[in-house]
């Protein structure tokens with residue numbers, strides 16, 4: 001969700017599909033909560049009654065996001081804390097800080113992460129290590145600190161945002177390996193921590209419309225122009241990319257009591273994209289697939305379909 005779009009927007013415009021008091025009395029943490037998917041999750045959790053601390057490296061962006069959230073939710077506690085999740089000491093201090101401010105840590109959403117696109121042969125060892133450090137080691141450090149400092153005694157709920165690494169991840173070898181490892185970590189933690197009343201799940205988004213995803217592949221010289229994530233639409237079964245609100249809805253479900261019997265899963269949210277492995281099946285046109293949340297303007301999507309058709313990568317148009 002573009003932060004600017006929320007600024008000044010009527011709160012009802014972003015209303016959640018869930019019950020308004022779903023997370024009343026709860027408090028928790030969203031890493032990467034100042035931008036994109038993390039911001040949408042923080043926004044929805046606040047909508048549903050929770051107090052939220054957002055964290056990431058860039059203080060200016062965090063402060064701006066927190067100000068926007070406080071304006072939208074004056075009755076809630078919105079806090080921020082600068083933390084590089086690749087630094088173990090900063091992670092420990094960040095979890096301590098959440099507990100000092102809220103006195104509890106009912107949920108953690110690990111949304112901080114990322115990578116750069118490059119063919120495997122062009123990824124240096126240090127580049128690979130850096131991306132693994134961010135997405136795997138950083139996520140582990142946050143989970144373990146949250147457990148040691150609070151959830152061991154009180155139970156809790158963790159959702160890790162990863163990515164659809166399934167069937168390999170061309171141009172993303174580092175993040176594919178790290179995200180697959182987090183999916184496995186999710187299963188192990190779910191097993192070990194069930195006895196403590198802690199659920200641990202992952203959400204694996206496919207192509208999602210966010211400010212940074214638009215920029216993500218630009219260096220690749222993609223044939224479909226400025227928004228390569230959106231350019232994937234013709235090749236996804238539902239023929240569109242996803243919104244940050246759709247990811248947030250799934251996270252809120254997993255954090256809710258309706259998911260009490262769900263632990264250790266990785267839920268894909270990709271419009272069916274990772275099912276595209278059957279060479280004998282050609283995607284049909286789609287004109288009535290449901291939409292939810294902020295998506296690219298219709299004319300941009302149409303342009304993407306026309307460009308794909310012109311490049312003879314697609315027979316049909318939208």
Ligand SMILES: CCCCC/C=C/C(=O)SCCNC(=O)CCNC(=O)[C@H](O)C(C)(C)COP(=O)(O)OP(=O)(O)OC[C@H]1O[C@@H](n2cnc3c(N)ncnc32)[C@H](O)[C@@H]1OP(=O)(O)O
Nearest residue numbers: 113114115116124126127130131134164206207212213216
């Ligand atoms: C179907 C699903 C589609 C999935 C699409 C996914 C979309 C998204 O994820 S959108 C979110 C995107 N947001 C981010 O990725 C933000 C976070 N990313 C980063 O901060 C960087 O990418 C980072 C993980 C590499 C960390 O950056 P930083 O700490 O600044 O790293 P260094 O500058 O110290 O570099 C370390 C190492 O990595 C090499 N490197 C960094 N960037 C690139 C690049 N663009 N191309 C090639 N190599 C890069 C860098 O050169 C260093 O290696 P050495 O040179 O060997 O030392």
Ligand SMILES: NC(=O)C1=CN([C@@H]2O[C@H](COP(=O)(O)OP(=O)(O)OC[C@H]3O[C@@H](n4cnc5c(N)ncnc54)[C@H](OP(=O)(O)O)[C@@H]3O)[C@@H](O)[C@H]2O)C=CC1
Nearest residue numbers: 032035036037056057058084085112113163208210212213
């Ligand atoms: N958008 C998409 O299509 C997809 C996104 N994803 C993943 O979902 C997550 C959110 O993506 P999205 O919202 O689109 O992109 P963003 O770039 O907006 O989100 C990444 C967030 O992680 C934070 N972050 C990055 N590195 C660190 C670090 N070392 N320590 C703490 N925080 C850090 C960034 O803040 P700061 O720079 O201030 O540290 C930023 O808030 C990411 O993990 C992304 O890879 C997965 C699949 C698809």
